[in-house]
Amino acid sequence: MRASNTDALFRTLADSTRRQILDLLAERGCLSVGQLAAEFPDLVASGISKHLMGLRGAGLVSASRHGRKQIYRLEADTLVADLTPWLAKYERYWFAALERLRDLAEESTGTDRPTSRKNVRRTRSR
Amino acid sequence: MRASNTDALFRTLADSTRRQILDLLAERGCLSVGQLAAEFPDLVASGISKHLMGLRGAGLVSASRHGRKQIYRLEADTLVADLTPWLAKYERYWFAALERLRDLAEESTGTDRPTSRKNVRRTRSR
DNA sequence: CCAATATATTACCGTCTAGTAATACGTTAC
DNA sequence: GTAACGTATTACTAGACGGTAATATATTGG
Known part of the structure; x- marks a missing residue:
């Protein structure tokens, strides 16, 4: 241990x-x-x-x-300094989460066309 | 407990x-x-x-x-979902850490004029 | 100095936990 | 079916942990 x-x-x-x-x-x-x-x-x-x-x-x-x-x-x-190295190992998952958050925000605030189908491509919108 | x-x-x-x-x-x-x-x-x-x-x-x-x-x-x-709420409480410290990282990067790569007044605060230089 | 305050340390207790060994359970191979 | 395999569960042990009470240490006020 x-x-x-x-x-x-x-x-x-x-x-x-x-x-x-x-x-x-x-x-x-x-x-x-x-x-x-x-x-x-x-x-x-x-x-x-x-x-x-x-x-x-x-x-x-x-x-x-x-x-x-x-x-x-x-x-x-x-x-911050002690936690960062471990968090950094899961970096890509945090990015993914942030992007989903952004997609959600766009959807709810209507900054993106609300008529578009949900999120066909989650990693980049135009 | x-x-x-x-x-x-x-x-x-x-x-x-x-x-x-x-x-x-x-x-x-x-x-x-x-x-x-x-x-x-x-x-x-x-x-x-x-x-x-x-x-x-x-x-x-x-x-x-x-x-x-x-x-x-x-x-x-x-x-991500379970850790985010707690991390969010210390949001500002993460931002501060990122800024220090950025300042450090600028300084070492020289993307910004090292003599600029950009970082008068926060980083004690020599 | 003495008493009161503020914090730290110690001893002790019940609980939780990581580990092992042994066992049980379900699945594939023969 | 039976044996071997892969995984889960149980029983058990040593050690760590959170909590309290009691004690110790340091500092201020009278």
């Missing part, structure tokens, strides 16, 4: 509490442990602290002391 | 064997359990079978019998 970097990244993300912490930091900027813990009434503060340690270990957040508070912030660069 | 859909997705992806299976199916198309198992000399065939059940449970692969062989194939649509 090798523990690759990607393993650790996905395992870190495979917990809704940790993902919510990332979401909160992304939405509201830097937050202290207490502020974060206040968002999880069902969890004890030390539990949040442990999750933050896990996120720090993965490099997804970083912390700096301010007085007796520890202020955490999202390390979005790490998130 | 809620077990959301996203939880299950990330947990399924948080195993290098399962990710390798997905990679193999993406590269080489449809494969039988035996063909897949042959790629993992350190694992027993039934272990691969169990991983495939997990992947099926997540909808990331599907199977069809051909004689006594079970042929598995990648369900890339599910992968």
